[in-house]
Amino acid sequence: xxxxxxxxxxxxxxxxxxxxxxxxxxxxxxxxxxxxxxxxxxxxxxxxxxxxxxxxxxxxxxxxxxxxxxxxxxxxxxxxxxxxxxxxxxxxxxxxxxxxxxxxxxxxxxxxxxxxxxxxxxxxxxxxxxxxxxxxxxxxxxxxxxxxxxxxxxxxxxxxxxxxxxxxxxxxxxxxxxxxxxxxxxxxxxxxxxxxxxxxxxxxxxxxxxxxxxxxxxxxxxxxxxxxxxxxxxxxxxxxxxxxxxxxxxxxxxxxxxxxxxxxxxxxxxxxxxxxxxxxxxxxxxxxxxxxxxxxxxxxxxxxxxxxxxxxxxxxxxxxxxxxxxxxxxxxxxxxxxxxxxxxxxxxxxxxxxxxxxxxxxxxxxxxxxxxxxxxxxxxxxxxxxxxxxxxxx
Amino acid sequence: xxxxxxxxxxxxxxxxxxxxxxxxxxxxxxxxxxxxxxxxxxxxxxxxxxxxxxxxxxxxxxxxxxxxxxxxxxxxxxxxxxxxxxxxxxxxxxxxxxxxxxxxxxxxxxxxxxxxxxxxxxxxxxxxxxxxxxxxxxxxxxxxxxxxxxxxxxxxxxxxxxxxxxxxxxxxxxxxxxxxxxxxxxxxxxxxxxxxxxxxxxxx
Numbered sequence: 001x002x003x004x005x006x007x008x009x010x011x012x013x014x015x016x017x018x019x020x021x022x023x024x025x026x027x028x029x030x031x032x033x034x035x036x037x038x039x040x041x042x043x044x045x046x047x048x049x050x051x052x053x054x055x056x057x058x059x060x061x062x063x064x065x066x067x068x069x070x071x072x073x074x075x076x077x078x079x080x081x082x083x084x085x086x087x088x089x090x091x092x093x094x095x096x097x098x099x100x101x102x103x104x105x106x107x108x109x110x111x112x113x114x115x116x117x118x119x120x121x122x123x124x125x126x127x128x129x130x131x132x133x134x135x136x137x138x139x140x141x142x143x144x145x146x147x148x149x150x151x152x153x154x155x156x157x158x159x160x161x162x163x164x165x166x167x168x169x170x171x172x173x174x175x176x177x178x179x180x181x182x183x184x185x186x187x188x189x190x191x192x193x194x195x196x197x198x199x200x201x202x203x204x205x206x207x208x209x210x211x212x213x214x215x216x217x218x219x220x221x222x223x224x225x226x227x228x229x230x231x232x233x234x235x236x237x238x239x240x241x242x243x244x245x246x247x248x249x250x251x252x253x254x255x256x257x258x259x260x261x262x263x264x265x266x267x268x269x270x271x272x273x274x275x276x277x278x279x280x281x282x283x284x285x286x287x288x289x290x291x292x293x294x295x296x297x298x299x300x301x302x303x304x305x306x307x308x309x310x311x312x313x314x315x316x317x318x319x320x321x322x323x324x325x326x327x328x329x330x331x332x333x334x335x336x337x338x339x340x341x342x343x344x345x346x347x348x349x350x351x352x353x354x355x356x357x358x359x360x361x362x363x364x365x366x367x368x369x370x371x372x373x374x375x376x377x378x379x380x381x382x383x384x385x386x387x388x389x390x391x392x393x394x
Numbered sequence: 395x396x397x398x399x400x401x402x403x404x405x406x407x408x409x410x411x412x413x414x415x416x417x418x419x420x421x422x423x424x425x426x427x428x429x430x431x432x433x434x435x436x437x438x439x440x441x442x443x444x445x446x447x448x449x450x451x452x453x454x455x456x457x458x459x460x461x462x463x464x465x466x467x468x469x470x471x472x473x474x475x476x477x478x479x480x481x482x483x484x485x486x487x488x489x490x491x492x493x494x495x496x497x498x499x500x501x502x503x504x505x506x507x508x509x510x511x512x513x514x515x516x517x518x519x520x521x522x523x524x525x526x527x528x529x530x531x532x533x534x535x536x537x538x539x540x541x542x543x544x545x546x547x548x549x550x551x552x553x554x555x556x557x558x559x560x561x562x563x564x565x566x567x568x569x570x571x572x573x574x575x576x577x578x579x580x581x582x583x584x585x586x587x588x589x590x591x592x593x594x595x596x597x598x
Contacts, residue, residue, distance in 0.1 A: 111525045113418045113518060140465070162521065163466050163492055163499035171497035171521050178497065184465070 003304060007311035014284070021280045022320040025370060028273035029324020033362040034335050035266040037328065037352040039259060045349035046251060049190075054132040055100075055217035056226060058242040059090060059233065081212040082239060090216060090233065095224035100128035102215040103200055105207045107174035119173050121196045123203025132217055136192065141166030141183030144199050151182040153197040159184040172196065175206045189348035273320075273366055278373035281313050285381045292381050293389020306382035313374025314367065321366040325359050414439070414472040415490040415501050418518060427505050427514050428478055428486060435488075436477045440591050443470045450590070457586045460550045460579065464494060475591055484508050489588050490518060493580035496572040497521045502580035504537070510593045511541045515581075522573040527566035536563045542585040542593075550579040 011018045061080035091099035103123035110116040126144045130136065139159075144151045152172070154164055159181075164170055168181045179198070187193055204210050220226055226245060233241045285292070292305055328335075332352045340346045417423040424435055442451045451469050455461050462468065476488040490503035498521025505514035515537040517529050527533065540559050548556030553575045555561075565574040 111517070111520045111522075111529065117418075160466055161492075161499055161519070163464070163494040165465055169497055171523065173521075 003308045004311050007308050007315060010284075010288075010308070010312055011315060017280065017284070018316065021276065021316050022323060024276045025273050025317055025320025025366065026323040026327065028269040028276075029321040029362060029366045030327045030331075031269040031324075032266050032366060033325050033328035033354065033359060034332070034352060035262050035269075036358045036362055037332065037354040038335075038339060039262065040355070040358060041349075041351045041353035042255060042347070043252070044353060045347040045351060046255075048349050049347040054134070054219070056220055056244050057218040057230065057233070058244070059087070059216040059218065060214060060240050060242065062238045062240045081209070081214060082216070084211050084213060086236065086239070087213050087216045090218070090236070093229075093232075095220050095229045096218055097221040097224075098128065098132055098219045100132045100217045101125050101200060101213050102129070102217065103203050103207075103209055103212060104214040105174075105203060105209065107172070107207070109173035111173075119196065120194075121172070121198060121203060121207075123200040123207075124197050125200045129197075129217075132219060133192075136188065137186045139184045139186045141181065144182050147199055148201060149182070149199060150177060150179055150202065151198070152179045153183045153185065154181060155185050155193040155195040155197075156187040157193040158196050172198075177206060270365065270369055273317075274369045274373040276373075277313060277317060277370040278376060280316075281309060281374045281377040282380065284312070285309060285377045288381075289384060290389045292384045293386040296384065297386040297390070302382035305384070306378045309378040309381045310371065310374055313378070314371050317367040317370030317374075318363075320370070321363045324366070325363060329354055414474055415492050415503075415518075416474045417476070417488070417490065417503065420476065423516075423518075424476060424478065424488060427488060427503070427516055430485075431480045433485060434479045436479075438475045438477065439472045440475055441470055441472050445590065454583075454586055454590065457546070458550060458579075458583055459548075466492065467494070473587060473591070475588075486513065487588065487592060489584055489591070490516075491580055491584050491587065493576050493583070495520070495522055495576045496570075497523070500573070500576055500580055502577060502584060504581065504584050504588070506588060509541075510585075510588060511539060512537045512585075514538070517577075520573075524567040524570055524573060528573060528577065530566065533564075533566050537581065542589050545578075545582040545585055548578065548582055550575070550582055553578065 061082045087101060105121045106118050108116055109119045126147050130143050164181045166181055166183055169178045170181055172179060230241055230243055332354055336351045339351050424433055478485045486508055487506040488503060490501055493500040493502055500520050501518040503516040503518055504512050507513050515534040544557035544560040548560050565571060
């Protein structure tokens with residue numbers, strides 16, 4: 001029988017204690033894996049969300065509510081417009097890889113609720129907008145059949161509310177024309193879900209906003225320096241520059257403080273595992289004081305005792321970590337729901353990403369920390385003198 | 395069984411829900427739709443999927459005389475039921491459904507007394523060329539006093555039949571019947587669902 005088998009047998013002799021120790025390590029590993037997964041998932045989802053907007057920079061008229069939610073809160077008022085010449089000038093600059101012009105429009109719908117409500121439209125350029133938002137997928141139909149087509153594309157929730165499917169006709173508040181529904185988008189989890197899209201020229205025409213634009217979405221060339229380009233835009237009169245990099249950095253700096261707390265909790269979980277193992281193994285060594293003495297008196301070397309106790313520690317930690325990782329994978333859906341519930345802002349996408357580097361890091365760090373915690377009890381066990389242990393028998 | 399339970403738990407966070415039909419501002423809307431002494435209410439969310447599933451859906455379709463169709467009229471649509479109380483006593487119910495109209499969605503709410511008789515009718519949302527006429531108080535009044543019994547023999551596809559009370563409901567714009575017929579289908583569906591949810595639960 002080798003040292004490892006002896007260690008296994010020792011653990012099995014005290015099943016309850018072994019199980020509780022494994023449970024303690026398992027909980028620490030679960031917390032650690034989940035927090036590391038969150039650390040990775042949140043940032044990745046945020047990046048994807050911001051990149052998914054398709055624009056690196058959005059240019060709007062100063063004070064213009066460029067988000068549908070803001071526009072609704074303001075009762076559909078407050079829209080400001082940029083001169084087309086200025087927009088064309090920016091779109092044509094050297095650093096710009098792609099640009100798309102948009103017109104947001106809010107119309108009062110007297111047949112919504114008791115006192116009416118606001119419907120928001122987005123006039124888009126059919127040639128450039130779809131390419132800037134490649135993540136938009138269709139549930140039914142597709143984009144407009146022509147630039148001048150009297151057609152609309154509905155976000156998923158807008159289509160649900162209006163009970164429209166591709167091919168249906170629809171009336172839009174603010175217009176007497178009938179529009180054919182060219183397509184219904186899949187759910188995206190963004191403001192696009194509630195949006196009614198129509199061709200830009202048509203929107204400008206029916207809402208009497210010829211030559212007017214509310215937004216310009218820009219994507220820069222890879223070699224372009226975004227901060228230098230933004231500085232150029234800041235010098236333009238009466239426009240505001242919404243940089244997605246800025247938005248991301250603002251959110252990330254807010255999240256950074258939350259991350260410090262999260263990692264502190266992870267560190268505490270780590271320490272609990274370490275001291276838990278140290279305490280359990282030390283108690284076990286004290287209980288087996290005479291047993292260790294007898295082992296030594298029949299020929300076991302201090303090195304053998306040290307390895308035996310350390311093997312027990314390593315086994316406990318490895319099994320606990322493994323169980324914790326399995327729990328983290330099993331309950332990642334529930335953990336994510338809980339995180340979404342408590343977080344004031346959570347991006348769409350996976351918030352907790354568990355991949356092998358995260359899992360391996362958690363497994364190794366918990367196991368190694370546990371083993372480190374087991375070194376002192378192992379040394380104490382190795383240092384037991386057979387005579388002292390035999391004399392200690394009452 | 396245990397595997398299915400875990401799978402459901404893990405998937406719970408990712409399943410997109412079908413759209414329901416809630417009052418925009420229940421506190422204000424309920425008081426307006428059910429005037430009188432101060433009304434308190436309880437909200438319940440029901441669905442055919444949870445009330446017997448496919449079998450119940452088929453039964454509802456049979457009573458309606460039409461199939462549930464399209465992307466949005468599905469078995470998992472959550473229906474919102476407002477149960478109303480006045481002075482601690484049951485005073486009535488409010489229930490709304492979404493209905494496909496010619497040019498957009500209709501949200502038709504019916505207010506019921508405790509016996510299932512319609513006491514008020516309300517379009518929360520309506521996209522129609524004849525919206526002004528359909529939303530008139532005169533049109534809404536025609537539904538007052540009617541119940542499921544009046545619509546049981548009403549054929550939603552032909553737009554004919556029903557009791558004398560149902561047959562006298564006038565289309566405010568005879569030149570365009572589509573949204574009028576969609577409204578009557580919505581009313582009959584609303585009545586059938588209320589019968590299922592509240593008035594005739596035991597018959598499921």
